[in-house]
Amino acid sequence: MKKILILLAIALGAAAGAYVVSSAVNREEKVVQPISFNHALHAGKYKIPCMACHQRVMMGDRASIPNIEVCGACHSTPMKKTPGELQVYQYVSQHKQIPWYSIYHVPDYVKFSHRRHVGIGKLDCKLCHGDMTQLTAPPQTQFLQIKMQNCWNCHVKHHVTTDCSHCHR
Numbered sequence: 001m002k003k004i005l006i007l008l009a010i011a012l013g014a015a016a017g018a019y020v021v022s023s024a025v026n027r028e029e030k031v032v033q034p035i036s037f038n039h040a041l042h043a044g045k046y047k048i049p050c051m052a053c054h055q056r057v058m059m060g061d062r063a064s065i066p067n068i069e070v071c072g073a074c075h076s077t078p079m080k081k082t083p084g085e086l087q088v089y090q091y092v093s094q095h096k097q098i099p100w101y102s103i104y105h106v107p108d109y110v111k112f113s114h115r116r117h118v119g120i121g122k123l124d125c126k127l128c129h130g131d132m133t134q135l136t137a138p139p140q141t142q143f144l145q146i147k148m149q150n151c152w153n154c155h156v157k158h159h160v161t162t163d164c165s166h167c168h169r
Ligand code: HEC
Pocket: 033, 037, 038, 039, 042, 043, 048, 049, 050, 051, 052, 053, 054, 065, 066, 100, 101, 102, 103, 104, 105, 125, 126, 129, 132, 133, 137, 138, 139
C-alpha cells in the first residue's frame, strides 16, 4: 500500500512537471562529447567486443562508459597522428579522465539492471541501443526511448513481470 501511494505521489508530481520532462527528451541542442568517438571504427571495423569497453554490462546495473584506463591499452602512443587519436593520447598521457556525457538514464525511482537483461536475459544490445557498429559519431538520441510503455511492451512480449514494484523503488 505504501508503495502504491509513493507511485501516486510520483504520478502527481510528474503530471505537474510533464512539460519540463518532455522538453528535456525532445531537446534541440546537440550533444557534444569531449572526443568524437567512432563506434563504427572500433566495434565495427576492428571488431572490439562491446564488453571489452563497457566492462560492467554483464555483471552490473550500469554498463559503464570506458575511460583512459581502457583507451590507454591502445592509445598510450599516438598511432597515425590523426587529430582524434592525438586528443585521446593527450588525456591518456596526462592521466586526465575524459568527461563523457551519457544520454541513456532511468530516473532514480526506476530499477534497471544490465546484468538482468544482458547477462541473464541474453538480450541483444541492439534491441535497446540500435546497431552501434554503424555509428561513426556519438549517438544524439536514445534509440529505444526510456519510457515506461517501452519497458512494459517488451515485458508483455517476453512474458516478464509487469508488477509495479519490480521496476520501481
Ligand atoms: C573501444 C571502446 C568501445 C567499444 C568497443 C564500444 N563502445 Fe560504446 N561507447 C564507448 C565510448 C567511449 C562511449 C561514449 C562516447 C559516445 O557516446 O560515443 C560509448 C557510448 C555508448 C553508448 C551510449 C551511452 C550513453 O548513455 O550515452 C551506448 C549505448 C554504447 N556505447 C553501446 C555500445 C555497444 C552496443 C557496443 C558494441 C556493439 C559498444 N558500445 C562498443 C566506447 C566503446
